[in-house]
Amino acid sequence: MHKLKWSLYILIVLALLSTSAVLAKSSSFPEIIPLPDGFRPEGIVSGYGTDFYAGSLANGEIFKGNFRSGTGSTLVEGATGRVAVGLSFDERTGYLFVAGGPTGTAAVYDTGNGDQVGFYTLTGPGSFINDVIVTHSAAFFTDSFNARLFKLPLSPDGGLPDPSALEILALSGDWVQAPGFNANGIDATPNGDALIVVNSGQGTLFNVDPASGEAELIDLGGASVSAGDGILLHGKTLYVVRNQLNQIAVIKLAPDFAAGDVITTITNSAFDVPTTVTEFGSRLYAVNARFSTPPTPTTDYDVMQVSKP
Numbered sequence: 001m002h003k004l005k006w007s008l009y010i011l012i013v014l015a016l017l018s019t020s021a022v023l024a025k026s027s028s029f030p031e032i033i034p035l036p037d038g039f040r041p042e043g044i045v046s047g048y049g050t051d052f053y054a055g056s057l058a059n060g061e062i063f064k065g066n067f068r069s070g071t072g073s074t075l076v077e078g079a080t081g082r083v084a085v086g087l088s089f090d091e092r093t094g095y096l097f098v099a100g101g102p103t104g105t106a107a108v109y110d111t112g113n114g115d116q117v118g119f120y121t122l123t124g125p126g127s128f129i130n131d132v133i134v135t136h137s138a139a140f141f142t143d144s145f146n147a148r149l150f151k152l153p154l155s156p157d158g159g160l161p162d163p164s165a166l167e168i169l170a171l172s173g174d175w176v177q178a179p180g181f182n183a184n185g186i187d188a189t190p191n192g193d194a195l196i197v198v199n200s201g202q203g204t205l206f207n208v209d210p211a212s213g214e215a216e217l218i219d220l221g222g223a224s225v226s227a228g229d230g231i232l233l234h235g236k237t238l239y240v241v242r243n244q245l246n247q248i249a250v251i252k253l254a255p256d257f258a259a260g261d262v263i264t265t266i267t268n269s270a271f272d273v274p275t276t277v278t279e280f281g282s283r284l285y286a287v288n289a290r291f292s293t294p295p296t297p298t299t300d301y302d303v304m305q306v307s308k309p
Contacts, residue, residue, distance in 0.1 A: 035287075035303065041275075043087040043230070045088060045096070084101075086131030095109065099131055108160060120152065130144045131276075140169075147182065151210070171206075184197075198240055199228070203225050203228065204220075205240070207257040229243040241274050271304060288303070289301075
């Protein structure tokens with residue numbers, strides 16, 4: 001009888017250990033998170049907890065996913081004529097700000113229910129509203145075809161402005177506009193006192209005054225960030241996605257953001273023209289836009305996880 005009890009005890013322990021192993025494996029964060037077929041993603045941003053959002057170039061659809069489970073669903077249905085490029089999330093309100101690319105518009109959605117709570121016509125034809133960053137005082141949008149930023153002032157609690165409050169900041173100082181794509185990814189310091197903007201065509205970075213638009217070239221010691229797309233600033237470390245090169249440059253910036261050193265480059269065989277990047281803990285998540293692959297309704301797309309160096 002004693003031996004029987006001991007054998008039963010051992011079986012129970014083994015079962016518990018096996019269950020724990022399965023649970024540990026199931027709770028891990030997947031390295032590849034699939035997006036809907038035909039989605040044509042470009043922007044990605046983290047939300048509350050383990051939530052993230054990705055936007056579609058095809059029709060402006062917004063996908064809400066989960067880093068832990070690797071699953072998700074449509075938050076905002078796509079519509080003809082809509083485009084979603086860069087995204088920014090405001091933790092004060094749970095609002096998602098969306099750059100509208102060639103439409104010249106910006107949309108704002110409530111991530112709690114997917115309702116559109118704001119829509120702004122920033123400009124007319126001949127522009128490309130590429131990326132957006134929300135600070136404590138405003139939302140700033142880049143225009144890749146023109147030397148300017150669009151600024152939507154926000155209330156201290158993140159309240160949205162009337163469309164008449166829209167401001168246009170001319171990029172001045174060291175900024176030089178060239179043919180093709182120029183201003184692309186944008187981020188901001190935590191206090192919002194400085195904006196970092198990448199010029200993808202010229203491979204340069206700028207520290208931009210959010211009040212005046214004056215741009216100061218960031219000295220990279222001769223290094224280039226050509227094909228620079230989405231960027232992510234964490235402390236004094238800047239991550240720059242170099243889309244067609246399938247790389248993420250990691251740059252250590254000086255305290256005054258006047259200079260920076262490229263300390264390493266992240267590569268991965270699963271990169272397929274990544275465009276933008278977000279973070280969760282010690283992980284980076286880049287969306288594979290697959291621009292070199294002809295888009296079809298059945299083309300597969302995904303989000304790729306890599307570790308921070």
